[in-house]
Amino acid sequence: MKWRNLSKSRQVLPAHTEVQLHAAYLEVFGKRSEAVEIVLADLAAQTGFYMVEPPDADLSLYQAGYSAGQRAAFGRLFHFLSLSDEQLRALEEAARKEAEHL
Incomplete structure (x- = not known):
């Protein structure tokens, strides 16, 4: 390659x-495939794209910047996708469920 x-x-x-x-x-x-759905949900969960920092979270400037960078990285990918409202809701739900087990 x-x-x-x-x-x-x-x-x-x-x-x-x-x-x-x-x-x-x-x-x-x-592409519309199970593999793409799994990878996108995992990336959204790993980057915290749909998550809000809990009240007791480390909100130091370093951690806040790191978290923002993680979300921005997924946001870059997300920028190129054209998902319907239904697909967006399904992705968010899958990513939130995935994040519960991280």
């Missing part, structure tokens, strides 16, 4: 690069 990145084309053709990147994310995560 040859690893690729879009750094050079991003400088020259930023709009085209964004379209290419969007298509790549959809090719990987836009």
